[in-house]
Amino acid sequence: MPDATPKPWGETTIVGKPIPRVDGDERLSGKATYSLDLYLPDMLYGATVRCPYPHANVKKVDLSEALRMPGVRAALSDADKEANIPWYGAPGGRSASRLFDTHCRFAGEEVAVIVAETQQQAWDAVRQVRVEYEQLKFTTDFEAALKSDAPPLHDGGNLAANPVNVTRGDVAKGFAEADLVLEETYRTPTQIHTPLETFGSVAKWDGDELTVWDTTQGVFPVQNSLANLLKMPLSKVRVIGHYMGGGFGAKLSLSKYTVMAALLARKTSRPVKLFLTREESFLCVGNRPAHAMTLKAGVKKDGTLTALEFTGVGEVGGYPGGSNAGYQVQDLWKCPNIHVVERSAMTPMGPARAFRAPGFPQGNWALEQMMDALAEKLGMDPIDLRLKNYSPMCQVEQKPYTSAGIPQLLTEGAKAFGWAEARARAKGKGPLLRGVGVASGMWGSPGRPPSTAIVRYYLDGSVNLNMGAADLGTGTKTVMAQVVSEELGVPLERIGIEWADTGTTQYTSASGGSKTVASDSPAVRAAALDVKRQLLALAAEQLKVPAESLTLKDTEISGPGGSPKVTTRELRTLQTQQVLVGVGIRGPNPTDKSVRPFSTHFAEVEVNTRTGEVRVVRMLAMHDSGRVMNAATFANQCLGGMTQGIGYATTERRVVDSNTGTMVNSNWYDYKIPTSKDIPPDLDVMPIDLHDHECDTTSTKGLGEPATIPVATAVANAFYNATGVRIKEGPITPAKVLMALAQRKG
Numbered sequence: 181m182p183d184a185t186p187k188p189w190g191e192t193t194i195v196g197k198p199i200p201r202v203d204g205d206e207r208l209s210g211k212a213t214y215s216l217d218l219y220l221p222d223m224l225y226g227a228t229v230r231c232p233y234p235h236a237n238v239k240k241v242d243l244s245e246a247l248r249m250p251g252v253r254a255a256l257s258d259a260d261k262e263a264n265i266p267w268y269g270a271p272g273g274r275s276a277s278r279l280f281d282t283h284c285r286f287a288g289e290e291v292a293v294i295v296a297e298t299q300q301q302a303w304d305a306v307r308q309v310r311v312e313y314e315q316l317k318f319t320t321d322f323e324a325a326l327k328s329d330a331p332p333l334h335d336g337g338n339l340a341a342n343p344v345n346v347t348r349g350d351v352a353k354g355f356a357e358a359d360l361v362l363e364e365t366y367r368t369p370t371q372i373h374t375p376l377e378t379f380g381s382v383a384k385w386d387g388d389e390l391t392v393w394d395t396t397q398g399v400f401p402v403q404n405s406l407a408n409l410l411k412m413p414l415s416k417v418r419v420i421g422h423y424m425g426g427g428f429g430a431k432l433s434l435s436k437y438t439v440m441a442a443l444l445a446r447k448t449s450r451p452v453k454l455f456l457t458r459e460e461s462f463l464c465v466g467n468r469p470a471h472a473m474t475l476k477a478g479v480k481k482d483g484t485l486t487a488l489e490f491t492g493v494g495e496v497g498g499y500p501g502g503s504n505a506g507y508q509v510q511d512l513w514k515c516p517n518i519h520v521v522e523r524s525a526m527t528p529m530g531p532a533r534a535f536r537a538p539g540f541p542q543g544n545w546a547l548e549q550m551m552d553a554l555a556e557k558l559g560m561d562p563i564d565l566r567l568k569n570y571s572p573m574c575q576v577e578q579k580p581y582t583s584a585g586i587p588q589l590l591t592e593g594a595k596a597f598g599w600a601e602a603r604a605r606a607k608g609k610g611p612l613l614r615g616v617g618v619a620s621g622m623w624g625s626p627g628r629p630p631s632t633a634i635v636r637y638y639l640d641g642s643v644n645l646n647m648g649a650a651d652l653g654t655g656t657k658t659v660m661a662q663v664v665s666e667e668l669g670v671p672l673e674r675i676g677i678e679w680a681d682t683g684t685t686q687y688t689s690a691s692g693g694s695k696t697v698a699s700d701s702p703a704v705r706a707a708a709l710d711v712k713r714q715l716l717a718l719a720a721e722q723l724k725v726p727a728e729s730l731t732l733k734d735t736e737i738s739g740p741g742g743s744p745k746v747t748t749r750e751l752r753t754l755q756t757q758q759v760l761v762g763v764g765i766r767g768p769n770p771t772d773k774s775v776r777p778f779s780t781h782f783a784e785v786e787v788n789t790r791t792g793e794v795r796v797v798r799m800l801a802m803h804d805s806g807r808v809m810n811a812a813t814f815a816n817q818c819l820g821g822m823t824q825g826i827g828y829a830t831t832e833r834r835v836v837d838s839n840t841g842t843m844v845n846s847n848w849y850d851y852k853i854p855t856s857k858d859i860p861p862d863l864d865v866m867p868i869d870l871h872d873h874e875c876d877t878t879s880t881k882g883l884g885e886p887a888t889i890p891v892a893t894a895v896a897n898a899f900y901n902a903t904g905v906r907i908k909e910g911p912i913t914p915a916k917v918l919m920a921l922a923q924r925k926g
């Protein structure tokens with residue numbers, strides 16, 4: 181068996197370097213074939229009929245005219261038996277629905293789908309579908325949706341059946357011990373996933389075998405769900421997810437379009453491509469749900485937290501979902517007395533989906549603005565207040581962390597950012613005010629099994645890495661190739677990579693949860709070590725020396741002192757076999773300790789008091805994410821996280837017309853994500869590496885989500901520092917800024 185617990189790396193030679201993406205050329209030049217780029221011979225194109233109303237019963241779907249349109253080959257609706265597939269909610273439960281359910285709970289819900297010879301013909305036919313709707317009552321206000329008189333979307337009301345209720349210690353006692361108690365209500369907007377590649381699949385049948393090209397973060401979860409729903413063995417469902425252009429959590433699991441493409445491909449015996457338009461992707465494939473959060477905090481004069489009470493409501497859209505906004509309240513700062521209550525409200529809007537640290541930027545917006553407010557009231561520096569409440573122990577799991585770099589993030593970050601000087605600087609007079617803010621964050625789960633990887637070593641000294649992980653654009657392939665190169669000494673140019681294909685690569689869970697590197701790199705490392713062990717064993721046998729006396733670098737096997745002994749090409753057994761196969765399996769996490777990544781962001785903003793504009797001037801991202809595997813991909817994750825967080829802080833929000841119950845900015849013109857002109861050139865990143873040799877065998881903890889968690893809060897705190905007014909409801913738009921500044925003046 182391969183060694184699951186090799187010695188930790190000390191200094192590394194390839195791992196850690198800012199190696200450019202191994203697939204950078206094909207990605208940048210457009211040569212890479214993303215699922216969206218795939219054109220198969222004989223392929224048909226799909227387009228979806230969607231309910232235009234937020235809450236409606238479908239009385240009748242008339243496809244007859246659409247089916248007579250030029251080029252149209254087939255259609256599916258709830259009337260078709262094969263489309264009787266359960267979706268959303270637990271089957272049989274109060275929220276159970278079908279692929280084309282006739283009870284529509286958001287504008288954009290799927291009513292029917294059509295395939296035609298061209299994409300244009302499919303859309304033309306969609307316009308000829310006649311649907312009779314019975315409109316139903318609704319409210320788009322997610323807090324009002326939980327009141328008893330709100331029109332219910334589901335039997336039994338709008339409360340998604342998963343309230344969180346966590347108590348630790350005694351908050352009443354904690355508040356009684358406090359010298360200062362503050363209570364505030366914070367709100368966050370709905371943020372939409374905007375990956376560059378939209379959402380969709382290509383499906384093709386060969387006899388009873390289905391192949392799907394999907395833009396997905398996890399080929400294996402998609403394979404699993406598809407096989408389940410279509411009642412097929414896993415061995416006959418192949419999901420390929422090679423190049424993909426971002427997902428942010430909305431592509432972690434099977435989506436309706438994939439099932440629709442598979443059903444239509446079977447019905448027509450033709451390959452089918454079904455990709456959503458950008459507008460559709462705004463409506464129906466997920467979002468970061470809005471939250472309303474009331475946080476009450478008790479603190480002693482010296483800054484010691486005595487109690488935290490968090491009551492949150494999250495909006496999950498038309499179907500059940502959950503929230504984890506209160507996690508950081510339970511775990512980020514040491515506090516003996518906690519009460520966290522979270523409820524999720526269903527509204528007739530697109531269902532929420534995991535979005536880069538689900539729940540965490542929301543909860544952070546409340547917790548870390550509260551820490552800022554407490555510090556001010558106590559007359560403490562916000563850094564000192566945080567240092568005072570640092571916890572070396574995971575309070576949720578009641579175990580020490582393998583590493584927790586919060587003190588280093590705060591103190592070294594403050595130094596690098598020039599925090600004290602910036603705080604002391606005059607805020608400015610006239611229309612431009614300046615301020616600085618800080619916020620910390622943590623992510624709630626670590627890398628973990630399962631993950632299996634295979635490394636093959638060929639007689640010519642080239643190597644093949646075979647892994648199931650997706651590369652969302654984050655550089656997973658590059659980092660994993662570096663791991664192989666580190667162990668075997670083979671240059672990256674000679675490493676071929678097979679990835680994200682259930683038919684040919686090894687099992688792993690979806691790439692998400694900031695856990696791809698921490699879950700998969702130990703498996704890849706173990707596979708490479710298995711190859712090395714076998715090569716050295718062959719050499720030892722051939723040379724009649726102990727294997728322990730030999731070392732491998734690329735094709736050279738050397739003895740003590742580096743004296744060349746034999747090349748791998750000269751190994752007689754390898755000459756016969758042609759190839760050696762090494763298998764690596766991700767070992768378990770430590771049971772007596774908790775693994776968590778941490779981050780702290782520093783921001784400086786400029787507020788234009790005439791226009792209300794907030795401009796982020798500079799930002800520093802401090803990360804304790806374990807070992808940095810590649811300085812360039814590390815920086816890329818941080819820059820992306822900051823960009824997404826700055827959007828969340830200042831411009832991004834779903835705008836809903838409460839009369840029609842529809843999103844009015846479902847396009848990239850009206851839904852403002854930051855462009856390069858909105859992002860300051862001065863974005864800095866700094867890793868803190870605590871050489872954590874307990875978290876896993878590559879010392880990695882996770883970065884993708886921590887990179888965005890505290891960003892918006894740091895901006896909000898900087899805004900407060902600049903203006904002396906706090907905008908508790910994000911995003912901080914010019915209209916809100918001008919209103920708040922006017923109120924401040926009285």
Ligand code: MOS
Nearest residue numbers: 429535536692693
């Ligand atoms: Mo993430 S929200 O697990 O891609």
